[in-house]
Amino acid sequence: MSLPAEGLVTDATWLTLGVLGLLLVATVVGGVLARVVTSEGARATVANLRERTRAWWWMCAIFGGALAGGAGWSALLFALVSFAALREMVSISPTRRADHRTLFWMFFVVVPLQYVFVWIGWQGMAMVFIPVYAFCFVAIRSTLTGDHRDYLARVARLLFAQTICVYFISHAPALLALDIPGYAGGNATLLFFLVLVVQLSDVLQYVWGKLCGRHRIAPHLSPNKTWEGFVGGVVSATAVGAGLWWATPFAPLQAAGMALAITLMGFAGGIVMSAIKRDAGIKDYGDTIPGHGGIMDRIDSLCFAAPVFYHLVRFYVG
Amino acid sequence: MIAGLIRLVTGVRARWIGCEPLTTHQRIYFANHTSNLDLPVIWASLPDDLRARVRPIAAQDYWERGPLRRWLAHRVFRAVLIARSGITAANNPLTAMEAALADGASLVIFPEGTRNQDDELKPFKAGLWHLARKHPEIELVPVHLENLNRILPKGEVILIPLLAQVRFGAPIAVVEGEDKDRFLARARAAVAALAEIDELAPTEATP
Numbered sequence: 064m065s066l067p068a069e070g071l072v073t074d075a076t077w078l079t080l081g082v083l084g085l086l087l088v089a090t091v092v093g094g095v096l097a098r099v100v101t102s103e104g105a106r107a108t109v110a111n112l113r114e115r116t117r118a119w120w121w122m123c124a125i126f127g128g129a130l131a132g133g134a135g136w137s138a139l140l141f142a143l144v145s146f147a148a149l150r151e152m153v154s155i156s157p158t159r160r161a162d163h164r165t166l167f168w169m170f171f172v173v174v175p176l177q178y179v180f181v182w183i184g185w186q187g188m189a190m191v192f193i194p195v196y197a198f199c200f201v202a203i204r205s206t207l208t209g210d211h212r213d214y215l216a217r218v219a220r221l222l223f224a225q226t227i228c229v230y231f232i233s234h235a236p237a238l239l240a241l242d243i244p245g246y247a248g249g250n251a252t253l254l255f256f257l258v259l260v261v262q263l264s265d266v267l268q269y270v271w272g273k274l275c276g277r278h279r280i281a282p283h284l285s286p287n288k289t290w291e292g293f294v295g296g297v298v299s300a301t302a303v304g305a306g307l308w309w310a311t312p313f314a315p316l317q318a319a320g321m322a323l324a325i326t327l328m329g330f331a332g333g334i335v336m337s338a339i340k341r342d343a344g345i346k347d348y349g350d351t352i353p354g355h356g357g358i359m360d361r362i363d364s365l366c367f368a369a370p371v372f373y374h375l376v377r378f379y380v381g
Numbered sequence: 382m383i384a385g386l387i388r389l390v391t392g393v394r395a396r397w398i399g400c401e402p403l404t405t406h407q408r409i410y411f412a413n414h415t416s417n418l419d420l421p422v423i424w425a426s427l428p429d430d431l432r433a434r435v436r437p438i439a440a441q442d443y444w445e446r447g448p449l450r451r452w453l454a455h456r457v458f459r460a461v462l463i464a465r466s467g468i469t470a471a472n473n474p475l476t477a478m479e480a481a482l483a484d485g486a487s488l489v490i491f492p493e494g495t496r497n498q499d500d501e502l503k504p505f506k507a508g509l510w511h512l513a514r515k516h517p518e519i520e521l522v523p524v525h526l527e528n529l530n531r532i533l534p535k536g537e538v539i540l541i542p543l544l545a546q547v548r549f550g551a552p553i554a555v556v557e558g559e560d561k562d563r564f565l566a567r568a569r570a571a572v573a574a575l576a577e578i579d580e581l582a583p584t585e586a587t588p
Contacts (some may be wrong), residue, residue, distance in 0.1 A: 151544060
């Protein structure tokens with residue numbers, strides 16, 4: 064990767080300062096709220112808020128470090144995220160003894176290979192490896208033991224998990240290998256833009272929902288999502304995304320459109336991952352991240368947003 | 382450190398649903414058995430102070446094979462090894478378990494007696510009944526291990542890194558006038574019931 068131009072160094076500095084500012088504000092607000100609130104329910108909410116904020120500091124530090132480290136470290140980080148997400152999702156999806164070896168291949172061969180393709184920038188292979196080769200492999204491998212009970216359901220679950228947790232998520236670091244005319248060396252900002260907008264949209268939907276949420280969108284799937292939170296979060300996260308156009312290869316309006324697409328797909332991803340949880344009868348995918356739940360609970364909104372953003376970027380500016 | 386490693390590999394979450402992880406009570410934890418990992422995972426999922434007071438009951442024929450297993454069984458898990466076949470008065474499993482209880486240890490036992498590959502629990506062996514009747518003061522805690530049969534099923538050597546879960550239920554005891562079969566059926570049902578718990582049922586609105 065070529066050295067970033069001087070202007071981009073300043074961009075990265077500004078973006079970093081922006082994130083630090085947000086974290087500081089969240090930390091201060093959490094501290095003040097902890098002193099102010101009295102009711103039992105509010106205390107629990109604030110405690111959870113502060114726990115989440117502390118986890119955010121860590122997550123931002125790790126993501127920022129990987130981003131600064133370049134394509135290799137970013138691919139490694141997302142490979143670990145995919146591995147953990149796959150682990151969480153397969154853990155709640157019933158499989159049979161016959162799938163044991165299939166799972167071995169998925170965890171220890173498909174995940175690393177996909178991220179090697181992403182890391183070395185072999186875009187063509189990274190785009191077809193899972194939907195074509197790994198798909199066929201998983202379907203075939205699970206037949207080899209001769210156990211046909213629930214075959215389609217079992218294999219469908221595995222392929223779904225593999226697509227969501229590995230293929231879709233890998234589109235985020237794949238942004239680093241996109242060749243955008245006149246934007247060489249700035250791709251890290253694209254990945255930053257995606258992750259910032261999608262996570263900020265989550266946070267803002269939560270905040271708006273807490274402040275003025277009344278009407279639930281999908282009470283059976285995700286009881287905390289409200290229309291007020293959804294509209295407030297989408298609009299404000301889109302505005303932030305649009306305001307960052309200067310750091311991206313997009314024109315201001317284009318940046319707004321990209322941010323809108325990211326927030327909408329982020330919302331959709333959250334609802335879908337929630338439906339899977341409800342189906343399995345669980346509340347969280349795990350407890351890896353204090354206050355947030357499992358890895359999948361944090362990246363649910365990234366699952367659909369990453370591939371859609373990747374292809375929008377390729378289509379419009381690639 | 383070994384406990385930490387086991388927790389990392391199996392991602393095990395301990396859920397204390399029917400009781401607290403107290404060191405003040407002497408207990409017998411009885412669990413379903415599907416994998417060779419069951420014993421290490423239950424052991425690793427306990428809090429440190431509790432783990433130091435617990436002795437798992439394990440099969441001699443398996444854990445005495447090879448220096449690594451022997452070291453793990455004796456030095457790490459501090460297991461009470463019992464014979465599964467050729468039982469005589471000299472190697473009666475109950476004698477060893479009684480001795481451990483007399484030392485003040487809590488026990489972990491797998492009353493199915495062997496690793497189960499079916500969805501349904503096997504009938505429980507009588508050891509639990511004998512211990513329960515002789516020591517009514519000891520709490521009998523049902524435990525359900527989830528996903529271990531998928532992480533390392535019987536006959537497999539490759540571990541799949543799925544997330545294990547250990548659920549600890551409410552203690553049971555022999556009730557007045559209960560016979561052996563009734564009690565064992567009830568104990569078995571207590572473990573089976575832990576598998577069916579729906580986390581979403583009690584609290585709907587938490588984020």
